Amino acid sequence: MKEYKNYQLKGNNTFGIPALCDKFIGYAGVNDLKELYEQHVFDKQWMSVGCGANLLFCGDYHGTIIHSTAKEIHILEENEKNLLVRADAGIILDDFIAQAVSNGWGGMENLSAIPSSVGAAPVQNVGAYGVEAKDVVERVHVFDTRDGSTRTLSNEECKFGYRDSLFKANPQYVVISVELRLTKAKNHQLHLDYGNLRSSLPADISLEGEDVLKEIRDAVLRIRHDKLPDPADIGSAGSFFKNPVVDRSVVDRLLIDYPKMPFYEMENGYKIPAGWLIEQAGWKGMKRETVGVYEKQSLVLVNLGGATGYDVWDLAQSIVASIQEKFGIGISPEVIKVPN
Ligand SMILES: Cc1cc2nc3c(=O)[nH]c(=O)nc-3n(C[C@H](O)[C@H](O)[C@H](O)COP(=O)(O)OP(=O)(O)OC[C@H]3O[C@@H](n4cnc5c(N)ncnc54)[C@H](O)[C@@H]3O)c2cc1C
CATH class of the missing domain: 3.90.78.10 (UDP-N-acetylenolpyruvoylglucosamine reductase, C-terminal domain)
Structure with missing residues (x-):
């Protein structure tokens, strides 16, 4: 666990807005969260921050910011049609999607390049080009900062809505990891009818072909690059x-x-x-x-x-x-x- 006092958040929000927080803690998993619970960190002002891609800091934050640095991926189940993957909250969502696409795991390619941590994806129910996190999230593992326990919430219990979930109204839950149900070749459910996605794909694309996920990801990257500012520049x-x-x-x-x-x-x-x-x-x-x-x-x-x-x-x-x-x-x- 790493702890910083009077931490500058300019590099931890995509607006690039300068603001200080009293304490910034990078934690690696449940054991660290339990330790923070024992230290009564959650009895005072605190919040979870991933990539800070949906936050606007107006002034300094007088409290503790916790940030997951956990980055493991485990395959929990696998059959010839699909697989269930558990991804830690601290993984950059697009890194996970890039890996999924290169492994031939479908379901999240339309969400490519959304600046997000895996942990925030169910919180925000991130969505793009006709796909939302709720379409692939099977379960979410959380730490309950009220009593130091862990819980597993089903997709239904997450109460997903448009950029909304149970977590928004219940910030006491820290997302530890997310279970994602992804598809394998010939079982992909492609979503191509949103915006100009279909027309941005190569004319000769084979929707059953091996490269289809990569073609979709590349098209999404191109469209987003043309339309949205890259936080590294603006x-x-x-x-x-x-x-x-x-x-x-x-x-x-x-x-x-x-x-x-x-x-x-x-x-x-x-x-x-x-x-x-x-x-x-x-x-x-x-x-x-x-x-x-x-x-x-x-x-x-x-x-x-x-x-x-x-x-x-x-x-x-x-x-x-x-x-x-x-x-x-x-x-x-x-x-x-x-x-x-
Ligand atoms: C250029 C750009 C393009 C974008 N495009 C899209 C888009 O296409 N679709 C879309 O849906 N969004 C989009 N967004 C918004 C943003 O990417 C999402 O809201 C994203 O999920 C934020 O993730 P984050 O890790 O940065 O979360 P943060 O901004 O750090 O936090 C967001 C919320 O999640 C909570 N949170 C973070 N981590 C955890 C955790 N581990 N446990 C519990 N709560 C947590 C925070 O407390 C906060 O309430 C875009 C943003 C940018 C900058």
């Missing part, structure tokens, strides 16, 4: 806002003024792309000193250099207010403000 947390889900009456009202407005029927209403609303309100590519709205994707707020969390948050609040004024719709952040 600080961001990806989509800053969630897509609002509204009643049909709201859709009908807006269609009068915006007949080309995109909207999608969901179980609980109609989803309107927040990026479309933000673009229509004129924010795309807008720059405000240290912060801006990414010119290729208006859902993404970026650190143009030297931004504080407050600069980003102020811009976000201005966007929320303008969408409310123009469309009468409330949009809310997907990004987690710390402290909130």
Whole structure:
């Protein structure tokens, strides 16, 4: 276990925002977490942080940040159709996906290049190109910081929703590892009908072929590279806002003024792309000193250099207010403000 005091978090959040935390602890697994429990670390202010790809630090964090450094992968079950793999929370999700693809294990290729730890993937129920973590997560192993016990939660118990899970409302659980059910050749369930994924694949691709997972991963990498800023170059947390889900009456009202407005029927209403609303309100590519709205994707707020969390948050609040004024719709952040 490694412990740092007055730790600088600039390199631990993809916005690249400077902020200090009182203590930063890299832990390797359950035994370390038990030790921290015995030391009463969880009786005071604390939080789990993976890659910090969905966090906005507004000021210093007066508490302890714990960060998993556990990186083991174990195959728990295997048959000719699929396999069950347990991956530790500290693994970089895309490293795992790259390895899965090269092993011919299918199910997560559409999630390629999402900046995330494996531990945060079920917390956020990360999703891209028609696939979400919930589609492959079979069980999640957690440490309960209230009593120092461990628990295993089934997919159903995780209560997955759109960028949501039981873990969001229950931060007392630290994800230790995740069990993922992945498919083997001839049993892959490919998801190609989201956005321009299918048209980005080579015209002569064989969907039964050996290279199909790699072709899909490569296409996703290309699309994302064209559309999203690389946190190594431009600080961001990806989509800053969630897509609002509204009643049909709201859709009908807006269609009068915006007949080309995109909207999608969901179980609980109609989803309107927040990026479309933000673009229509004129924010795309807008720059405000240290912060801006990414010119290729208006859902993404970026650190143009030297931004504080407050600069980003102020811009976000201005966007929320303008969408409310123009469309009468409330949009809310997907990004987690710390402290909130
Ligand atoms: C350029 C870019 C593109 C992105 N694209 C996508 C996308 O396509 N789809 C998508 O879904 N998201 C996307 N995101 C958002 C981000 O990648 C996800 O939210 C990701 O899951 C965050 O992972 P993390 O490890 O950085 O978690 P963090 O940001 O560190 O934490 C996120 C939440 O998870 C909790 N957490 C972290 N680790 C643990 C743990 N071990 N146990 C319990 N709780 C934990 C934290 O407390 C926090 O509440 C993007 C972000 C960026 C910067």
